[in-house]
Amino acid sequence: MTAAHHEISAMHRAIALSALGLGRTSPNPPVGCVILDPTGRVVGEGHHERKGEPHAEVHALAAAGEHARGGTAVVTLEPCNHHGRTPPCHQALLDAGIARTVIALIDPTSRDEGGAARLRAAGVEVEVGVLADTARLVLGPWLDSLTTGRPHVTWLYRTNPDGNPVTPTASQVRALAAGMDVVVHADGSVVEARPNSHGAFSLPTPQPSRQPAELLAALYDGGTRTVLIATGPSIAARFIHNGLIDRTVAHLDPVGPSHRPSTRTQPLVPTGFVVDTVTREGHGVRVEAHRPTRQNHLPQ
Numbered sequence: 450m451t452a453a454h455h456e457i458s459a460m461h462r463a464i465a466l467s468a469l470g471l472g473r474t475s476p477n478p479p480v481g482c483v484i485l486d487p488t489g490r491v492v493g494e495g496h497h498e499r500k501g502e503p504h505a506e507v508h509a510l511a512a513a514g515e516h517a518r519g520g521t522a523v524v525t526l527e528p529c530n531h532h533g534r535t536p537p538c539h540q541a542l543l544d545a546g547i548a549r550t551v552i553a554l555i556d557p558t559s560r561d562e563g564g565a566a567r568l569r570a571a572g573v574e575v576e577v578g579v580l581a582d583t584a585r586l587v588l589g590p591w592l593d594s595l596t597t598g599r600p601h602v603t604w605l606y607r608t609n610p611d612g613n614p615v616t617p618t619a620s621q622v623r624a625l626a627a628g629m630d631v632v633v634h635a636d637g638s639v640v641e642a643r644p645n646s647h648g649a650f651s652l653p654t655p656q657p658s659r660q661p662a663e664l665l666a667a668l669y670d671g672g673t674r675t676v677l678i679a680t681g682p683s684i685a686a687r688f689i690h691n692g693l694i695d696r697t698v699a700h701l702d703p704v705g706p707s708h709r710p711s712t713r714t715q716p717l718v719p720t721g722f723v724v725d726t727v728t729r730e731g732h733g734v735r736v737e738a739h740r741p742t743r744q745n746h747l748p749q
């Protein structure tokens with residue numbers, strides 16, 4: 450049996466909710482969950498907000514109460530099977546009487562037997578891989594950081610009318626920083642993207658190191674999973690040359706319909722990057738690109 454239409458709709462909602470956790474949950478993943486009652490009606494929603502706080506399933510089950518009995522849990526990441534800072538979610542689902550669980554992505558950090566296997570063993574119907582690629586839009590950086598052992602790094606810049614990358618504006622930085630753990634600013638400072646957004650678990654931000662790889666390793670050890678480099682090309686180049694930029698977001702300053710650049714020294718996106726989206730935004734254009742890697746796709 451595959452996912453029904455109303456389960457797909459619930460997964461879309463769960464994925465959107467999970468993104469509310471971006472820039473807050475690290476080192477935990479941003480996860481969303483929707484609970485459907487036995488008739489398919491939405492009776493509870495939740496997302497993981499911060500390390501040490503309840504997981505998405507627990508929030509959603511609390512909202513659903515008794516309506517969850519015999520119902521379906523739709524969750525963006527495999528329910529956990531271990532006692533960490535919070536009790537195992539697969540047990541919470543069993544205790545609530547959930548009969549079916551629809552999962553987008555398997556948790557590669559599942560200790561021993563994963564939550565999906567535990568649920569199946571207890572007689573719960575489990576569907577895995579539902580809207581996996583869509584869920585990866587939110588969980589991708591967290592999953593990538595597990596594979597690389599360093600935070601996922603985005604370089605944000607503006608291109609001037611000549612087409613060369615320069616430091617982004619404060620409002621461009623603010624908009625993207627909302628979903629990031631840490632920002633490296635043009636003055637070299639390394640700060641939590643939104644102060645105190647990680648709650649009681651505060652992210653240590655090490656002093657900027659001359660070595661980008663060392664800086665990223667120290668950030669990863671402290672729990673950072675996403676970094677925004679909000680600088681012109683000189684700082685960013687040190688990361689690019691070491692293969693440490695995963696994604697770029699460029700804001701193009703508008704130019705007239707006929708334009709002759711005086712100097713063009715830099716490409717629009719780093720060499721080898723693949724452009725994903727080109728959108729008109731505000732007065733300018735936003736271009737997003739990513740560095741293709743062999744490790745982009747973990748097993749689902």
Ligand SMILES: Nc1c(N[C@@H]2O[C@H](COP(=O)(O)O)[C@@H](O)[C@H]2O)[nH]c(=O)[nH]c1=O
Nearest residue numbers: 480497504505527528529533534535558
């Ligand atoms: N945030 C989250 C999950 N996160 C999983 O749990 C681990 C953290 O456990 P703990 O220390 O108890 O918070 C984390 O590494 C990841 O594997 N799992 C889920 O089922 N739902 C959630 O909402």
